[in-house]
Amino acid sequence: MIKTNRWGLMVVIICCVxxxxxxxxxxxxxxxxxxxxxxxxxxxxxxxxxxxxLIVPARRLKIGNRIKMPRKGTAGKMWEIKDLYHIMVxxxxxxxxxxxxxxxxDLEMEVICDGNNRRDGCDSYxxxxxxxxxxxxxxxxxxxxxxxxxQKHKVIAKMDCDTIIIDKEYxxxxxxxxxxxxxxxxxxxxxxxxxxxxxxxxxxxxAINEKAIExxxxxKMEISDVxxxxxxxxxxxxxxxxxxxxxxxxxxxxxxNDGRKILHKNYNAKGVxxxxxxxxxxxxxxx
Numbered sequence: 001m002i003k004t005n006r007w008g009l010m011v012v013i014i015c016c017v018x019x020x021x022x023x024x025x026x027x028x029x030x031x032x033x034x035x036x037x038x039x040x041x042x043x044x045x046x047x048x049x050x051x052x053x054l055i056v057p058a059r060r061l062k063i064g065n066r067i068k069m070p071r072k073g074t075a076g077k078m079w080e081i082k083d084l085y086h087i088m089v090x091x092x093x094x095x096x097x098x099x100x101x102x103x104x105x106d107l108e109m110e111v112i113c114d115g116n117n118r119r120d121g122c123d124s125y126x127x128x129x130x131x132x133x134x135x136x137x138x139x140x141x142x143x144x145x146x147x148x149x150x151q152k153h154k155v156i157a158k159m160d161c162d163t164i165i166i167d168k169e170y171x172x173x174x175x176x177x178x179x180x181x182x183x184x185x186x187x188x189x190x191x192x193x194x195x196x197x198x199x200x201x202x203x204x205x206x207a208i209n210e211k212a213i214e215x216x217x218x219x220k221m222e223i224s225d226v227x228x229x230x231x232x233x234x235x236x237x238x239x240x241x242x243x244x245x246x247x248x249x250x251x252x253x254x255x256x257n258d259g260r261k262i263l264h265k266n267y268n269a270k271g272v273x274x275x276x277x278x279x280x281x282x283x284x285x286x287x
Contacts, residue, residue, distance in 0.1 A: 047180040048181055051067060051181065051184055051249050051253070052248075052249055054067040054068050054070065055067055056068050060193055061197055061198070061254075062197025062198070063198045063251065063252065064198060064199070064238070064251045064252035064253060064254055065248075065252075066254045067253045067254070067255055073177065074172075075173075077106070077172070078106045078108075078171070078172055079106055081176060081179070083108075084153065084154040084175065084176075085108060085154060085156065085179065086108060086110065086146075086151065086153040086155075087109040087110065087156075087157045087158075088110050088112055088143075088146065088158050088159070089109050089111045089112060089159050089160070089161065090112050090139070090142060090160070091111050091112060091113050091117070092114070092117075092278065093116075093119070094278060096161075097111055097119060097120075097121035100161050101121060109159070110123045112124050112125070112126060114129045114138075115128055115129055117129075126138065126142070127141075128141065132278075133227070135203075136223055136227070136229045139158065139229045142158070143158075143216065143233075144221060146217075147216070147217035153210075153213075154178070154182050154210050155182075155210070156208060156213055157205065157206065157208075158203075158205070158207075158233075159204070159205045160204045160205065162204060162264060162278070163204045163205045163262065163263070163264060164266075164274065165262050165263075166260070166261055166262070166267065167258075167260075167261040170258060170261040171261070171262065178207065178255070182209045182210030182211055183210070184209075184211055184249055184250065185208070185209065185212035185241070185251070186212055186254075186255055187199075187206070187207075187208050187212055187234075187252055187253070187254050187255070188201065188208070188255040188256075189201025189202055189205060189206035189207065190202035190204070190205075190256070190259070190264075192230065192231060194231070194234065194235070194238070196238075198234065198252075199234060199238075199254050200231045200233065200238075201230060201233075201257075202230055202264070203230030203233075205257070205264075206230065208237070212237065216240060219236070219240035219243065222236075
């Protein structure tokens with residue numbers, strides 16, 4: 001009887017040891033899973049809790065902040081974030097839609113044509129017909145139509161046909177950063193300083209994020225005596241910001257394009273010579 005009790009006690013002890021070992025393993029697994037989840041969260045998000053630390057001193061600015069991209073960013077493919085952004089591409093009747101769509105077939109974009117341009121490949125049409133001197137009106141009509149459409153994106157951009165995006169990984173990081181920090185207004189592009197202390201972004205490519213879209217759609221897009229479309233759009237963004245009496249990081253935050261990654265008209269490298277623009281292989285007076 002005593003021997004039987006000893007064997008029973010040993011079995012109980014062994015079972016307890018095995019149970020403790022399994023509990024320890026489960027705890028380690030939970031810790032590992034939590035670590036993986038945290039890593040995935042860090043990988044999938046570029047949310048910056050303290051954007052102030054990204055501000056770059058800029059004496060010429062009076063109505064906004066210049067901020068830099070964080071050094072460490074996430075890597076990914078553009079198709080993975082296609083629901084976050086929307087690129088509007090105004091296409092004239094002398095520009096090649098087939099080339100553009102083939103070159104940028106991984107981007108979520110809308111080729112927008114004039115009312116009289118019914119070529120295959122146009123995704124949508126504006127009501128009017130435009131010339132080079134009325135690009136302000138065309139830009140206004142595009143953005144007003146977007147605001148009235150009810151569409152919701154974290155980032156919207158305007159991109160010309162002669163834009164050359166060389167580094168898609170960089171482009172992904174820009175879009176992801178602006179989208180993840182959509183509660184603070186951001187305006188991205190090639191900076192053109194204005195006399196009043198603001199910045200307009202060059203017309204080949206510029207983008208605004210969710211909060212900036214909200215501001216833009218709440219303000220009047222009045223045509224001014226500024227003839228250049230890109231300067232005009234920047235003035236609209238800046239005047240809208242001024243009208244809201246925003247302070248600190250809630251003002252418009254300008255992000256400068258890395259000029260080596262998104263180019264305009266020309267790209268030359270070993271074995272490559274690319275030249276784009278409305279004057280290439282065109283004898284027409286149209287733009």
